[in-house]
Amino acid sequence: MQKYGLIGFPLRHSFSIGYFNEKFRAEGIDAEYLNFEIPTINDFMEVVLENPTLAGLNVTIPYKEQVIPFLDELEKDTEAIGAVNVIKIIRKKGKIKLKGYNSDIIGFTQSIEPLLQPQHKKALILGTGGSSKAVYHGLKNLGIESIRVSRIAGSQEGIITYQDITPEIMSEYKVIVNCTPVGMYPKVDFCPDIPYPYLTSEHLLYDLLYNPNVTRFMKMGEARGAVAKNGLEMLLLQAFAAWEIWNRPE
Numbered sequence: 001m002q003k004y005g006l007i008g009f010p011l012r013h014s015f016s017i018g019y020f021n022e023k024f025r026a027e028g029i030d031a032e033y034l035n036f037e038i039p040t041i042n043d044f045m046e047v048v049l050e051n052p053t054l055a056g057l058n059v060t061i062p063y064k065e066q067v068i069p070f071l072d073e074l075e076k077d078t079e080a081i082g083a084v085n086v087i088k089i090i091r092k093k094g095k096i097k098l099k100g101y102n103s104d105i106i107g108f109t110q111s112i113e114p115l116l117q118p119q120h121k122k123a124l125i126l127g128t129g130g131s132s133k134a135v136y137h138g139l140k141n142l143g144i145e146s147i148r149v150s151r152i153a154g155s156q157e158g159i160i161t162y163q164d165i166t167p168e169i170m171s172e173y174k175v176i177v178n179c180t181p182v183g184m185y186p187k188v189d190f191c192p193d194i195p196y197p198y199l200t201s202e203h204l205l206y207d208l209l210y211n212p213n214v215t216r217f218m219k220m221g222e223a224r225g226a227v228a229k230n231g232l233e234m235l236l237l238q239a240f241a242a243w244e245i246w247n248r249p250e
Contacts, residue, residue, distance in 0.1 A: 003053050004246065005034040007044060007067070008060035016058050019239050041066040048089060048096065056246035057087040064130040071100045078102040081137050083130035086242045090250055101245050104134035107238035109142060112206055115227060116142065119202050120175045124149055126192045127179035128159060131208055135177050144175060162193045170198035178207040183215040191216035201225030210235060
């Protein structure tokens with residue numbers, strides 16, 4: 001029986017384990033998906049070596065960047081992003097090769113692309129973590145220029161703060177993607193601190209969160225006529241992409 005799994009810490013809320021094990025049952029696939037909750041990334045290779053039928057892993061917080069030094073190869077877009085959330089484990093003649101991918105970029109671009117209109121040429125990306133990097137590169141691949149927004153001034157070059165978002169910026173940057181946990185259950189009454197009165201029906205708001213189904217960020221946009229979408233489809237597309245990566249012939 002082949003094994004797949006998720007590494008991270010903590011793993012209280014894991015979509016992947018339920019999704020994949022249900023898939024295996026429904027499709028008669030002889031495999032299981034396990035959570036590997038490791039308190040330090042130094043335990044990563046122990047997971048790989050102690051599970052000889054392990055063929056693939058998902059990676060979540062806080063190890064998307066920390067796992068990279070343990071890998072033998074990164075897919076091109078993944079190398080540019082600098083964050084990994086899918087690992088393919090290739091075992092041949094007693095040797096192990098670990099290749100890193102980022103399915104965030106695949107899921108995000110496939111999910112947002114059908115919503116894009118001619119006015120959607122520039123985007124604000126709220127947050128500066130690993131998922132924001134995937135979103136940045138996904139938008140770049142779609143021909144959209146982006147800037148990232150941080151709570152901390154001078155955190156990185158080319159990043160603005162929420163206080164820097166002027167009415168002119170809101171008018172110019174008509175795609176806004178929330179890559180922060182602000183508004184996630186149970187703190188559903190919160191939303192990122194952007195000037196919502198300047199949103200219009202030409203804006204597109206995309207929230208990587210999916211719990212609640214409609215976040216306050218999305219509600220504030222919809223109240224001003226903007227199109228808004230949550231991250232559930234992206235999550236599903238990420239899972240499809242991970243399965244395809246793990247089962248793609250080398």
